[in-house]
Amino acid sequence: MVDAVMALDEAFMHETGADEGQVYDDDAAYDYMHDKMMAKFAEQKMYMLRLVEDYMDYNERYLESLGLIDWA
Numbered sequence: 001m002v003d004a005v006m007a008l009d010e011a012f013m014h015e016t017g018a019d020e021g022q023v024y025d026d027d028a029a030y031d032y033m034h035d036k037m038m039a040k041f042a043e044q045k046m047y048m049l050r051l052v053e054d055y056m057d058y059n060e061r062y063l064e065s066l067g068l069i070d071w072a
Helices: 002-016 026-040 042-065
Strands: none
Touching: 002 026, 002 042, 026 042
């Protein structure tokens, strides 16, 4: 599931241009990943809200620790 959510985050960034310098909309990213994870892991649907949220929180803390987030 972690590999899947990471791949979806990468796909979202590519589709929205965030991997090319466009703004990363974390609300839109959450919706994108959550919807696709619920479809992919239908039997674990009730856990996807927490999994995607925890993934995004961890990723934000990691990027912030490296100084890679611009809060402008």
